[in-house]
Amino acid sequence: MELRDPTPEDTDRIRQMVDSSMTTSYRLSPQQIDAVTQEEFGDDALRRTFDDEDAVAVVAENSIDDADPTVAGIVLGSVDGDVGEVRWLFVDPEHRGLEIGTELFEAAMDAFRERGVERIQATALEKNTEGEQFFEHLDLERTEERTVELGDESFVEYVYTEPSAATDKTDSAKTDDGDIDFPDxxxxxxxxxxxxxxxxxxxxxxxxxxxxxxxxxxxxxxxxxxxxxxxxxxxxxxxxxxxxxxxxxxxxxxxxxxxxxxxxxxxxxxxx
Known part of the structure; x- marks a missing residue:
């Protein structure tokens, strides 16, 4: 496996890999997946990301059974002031089980730290069935829920933060009356x-x-x-x-x- 910067020549393969990953791991309809893929990973969107000096983009290239190397995963993030945020992380289903997701995440962390980021966080759609425990495996804590607009549709997005910065952690399973209003x-x-x-x-x-x-x-x-x-x-x-x-x-x-x-x-x- 090789980690490298993406190039414009990778865009078709990235889109194919993202579509396959979302089909496997997201509770979304084919129409929703297509809308998100086109909006976030269309040629123009990817090129803007690749050219953005505040963006972090790393792809993992891997080969299976002596086949030619191909893009097997991608992580996309951004830097805003002293905050570095992983926005998307995908691994092709055929290349899972090789710790590619972990390697990509750590590569993004290294890039953030090189830019002097003080606080690191990651996001995952609620519809991502693997996101919660993947980030927990990396010792991040869910601290926030927010709504994002993708493909003319609203989705719930979870925010995960390093424990040292997680001062306002959201625990949606707490049952203390002081934490839940219990309306009606x-x-x-x-x-x-x-x-x-x-x-x-x-x-x-x-x-x-x-x-x-x-x-x-x-x-x-x-x-x-x-x-x-x-x-x-x-x-x-x-x-x-x-x-x-x-x-x-x-x-x-x-x-x-x-x-x-x-x-x-x-x-x-x-x-x-």
Missing amino acids: TELEDGVRTATTEDGQNVYVDTDSDGASGTQAPFFVTYLDEEWGERYGYYCANCGSLDVQMDDMERLECGECGNSHAPDSEEYDDSYL
Whole structure:
């Protein structure tokens, strides 16, 4: 494997590799992947990045079974003042398991430090099923959630920061009442209840860790205070009980769009 600066001749291969990586590792439709790829990795966009003195761009070139070397991964970042941020990191699925992702990330860190960056962070779309634990593997902590516009569509993006700089870490699974507002609920004698559309009280199990969401956690609800008969889920972002679970155990709030993907979807260590 060789790490090097990208060239304009790499753009077609980079786009092909990004499309393949997103198809494998992102919960996005083919139309969404195409829109993101064209907007962020089109010829003009890549050339602007390559020519930007504040940008960091490194590709990994690799060969398999004596084939000709090809671009197998890319990391793109930017420097803004004393902050260096990794914006995108992709590894071709056929070249995973060789620590290419880790090597690319470390190459970006070296480039940031050469420019005197004091704080380093990385971003990943919430729809990136490997992003969370990949950055945790690199000892980064999720500290922020924000919304980005890509291809005329809004996406939730997570921000990860080095522990020494993570003073405002977001922990979406905390259950302390001081950290979560629990909208549209009532608290009596330490028991929190919510009310269904037909006026029935359900009990919110705030003693559990909850299921992390893109905007706030979800909590299991019960029809009785003894947690005997389960009702469904409560969305701590908007207070809605209109939470649906699909066959893959993904949760989504019908009111605000807050969503949760189970841990089994979040990480494949071959990504490293």
